[in-house]
Amino acid sequence: MKGIDNYVEKVYKNFDSNSEEVQILKEEMKTHLQDKVRDMISQGYSEEQSINMAISNFGDETDFSEEMESIITKQKKYTNILLKIALIVMILGFLSKVGAWYAEDMYIKQWDKDRATTSSDVMDQIKDILNQKVQLSYEDKMKIETILNKYNDEYNNGLYYINISKDGNDYYEYQRDVASELIKNAGGGMSSTRDGWTIKNKHTDSDSFREGVIWHTRFEIPYISNSVHFRLNNLGFWLITLSWILMVIYYTQKVILNDKLSKSLIILLSIETIIIFATVTSDKDIIAPTVAVIMLFNYLYPKLKEKLANNKMVLN
Structure with a gap:
């Protein structure tokens, strides 16, 4: 059914044709339209009439394509907002940690000044x-x-x-x-x-x-629970932990949109999450530098991977 093939191709003309997800969506649409055509033929319509009616019921390819693009755009917008929220939460967590360090330092200096001589x-x-x-x-x-x-x-x-x-x-x-x-x-x-x-x-x-x-x-x-530095330190810890959870959601959403989700990436994110939660059980104070190092690695790793791939292509 060439008419259906042409219609589907027009709908997805602005999408990545090499994407496995796009190929699956195209095949599902073709199957759905072909089923509609067969139903119409069984009712006595010709193949050409059935194809035209099925496509007409489905909608104009331009409108449908624009609607699909709108959905993808909204998903990307959501992903970018998620990244911004994660970064803001992380910055607030780091600021809380810095505030806790400063408050504790002031507390210790005052305590040292007031304590008895030894x-x-x-x-x-x-x-x-x-x-x-x-x-x-x-x-x-x-x-x-x-x-x-x-x-x-x-x-x-x-x-x-x-x-x-x-x-x-x-x-x-x-x-x-x-x-x-x-x-x-x-x-x-x-x-x-x-x-x-x-x-x-x-x-x-x-x-x-x-x-x-x-x-x-x-x-x-x-560890004085009613002190400012203790509360700020705990607040910073939970904010940084929350920011990492948001970052994992962001990374996952991003790679799904770009059709780059792989087992190696899932394993990498899992290992990183295990490392972060290991810091919770050992020393909560190191969660801030741990998350910072992991995020820097996640930022640089794709660029390095792409550069190595390009160098390999040049050599070949």
């Missing part, structure tokens, strides 16, 4: 005095002693012993008497500076416990 702080102050010193002067020793006295007066002789030496020679020693029941665990340690100074210290059990509580509190700051 023996580690005292050790850092002593190291600052020893910095780039060949020997300890009387003034240096007095500064160290003032720091130690101030700390021990406030915290019940928490850092009761200090010995400072260099190249095997003792330059300074500090000690306060404490009851034996306060040092049952014999807490202490030794640290060195770049200039070769060695600092030995001993502190009470209560001082060790107090410092442990302080630094445990410090490491729990990112």
